[in-house]
Amino acid sequence: MTFYDNGDDVVESRYTVPKLFQGYPGIVHGGIQASILDEIAGRISLVEDMHAFMMSVRLDMKYRHPVPTEEPLHIIAKREYLSDRYGQAHCMIYLPDGQLASEASVKLVRLPEEAQIGGYSDHVLGWRIDP
Numbered sequence: 001m002t003f004y005d006n007g008d009d010v011v012e013s014r015y016t017v018p019k020l021f022q023g024y025p026g027i028v029h030g031g032i033q034a035s036i037l038d039e040i041a042g043r044i045s046l047v048e049d050m051h052a053f054m055m056s057v058r059l060d061m062k063y064r065h066p067v068p069t070e071e072p073l074h075i076i077a078k079r080e081y082l083s084d085r086y087g088q089a090h091c092m093i094y095l096p097d098g099q100l101a102s103e104a105s106v107k108l109v110r111l112p113e114e115a116q117i118g119g120y121s122d123h124v125l126g127w128r129i130d131p
Contacts, residue, residue, distance in 0.1 A: 007047065026070075033067055033101075037091040045087055052110070054111065056106050059107075062103050064101055067095070075092070076091065086108065086110070088108065089106045091105075092104075
C-alpha cells in the first residue's frame with residue numbers, strides 16, 4: 001500500500017487487493033480488510049511527525065458490503081483525536097463506485113519510548129516521502 005496525507009488529519013490510499021487474499025471466491029477476506037484499516041489508522045500519528053509511532057489497541061469493524069478482489073479501492077483514515085499518548089481514527093474502505101464497504105473505529109496508543117523505532121530512515125522503513 002502507498003499512503004498519502006493532507007498534512008493535517010486524513011491519510012488515504014488506493015489499493016487493489018490480489019486474489020491471494022480472498023476469503024470466498026472474488027471477495028477480500030474480512031481479516032485482510034481489518035488489517036488494511038489497522039495499517040492506515042497507524043499512519044494518522046505520522047502525519048505530523050514521521051517518527052511518532054502508535055499502535056492499535058482496539059479495532060471495531062463494521063462490514064457493510066462484500067469487497068471484491070482485483071478492483072481498485074479507496075481507503076481513508078480520518079483523525080478524530082490525537083494527543084501525546086492516545087489517538088482515535090475512523091477508517092473506511094470504499095468500492096470503485098464510491099459505496100462504503102467496511103469501516104473501523106480504531107483506538108491508538110503511543111509506543112513506549114523504549115519500543116520506538118529509532119535510527120531508521122524513511123527509505124529503510126519502506127516509506128517514500130514526496131516533496
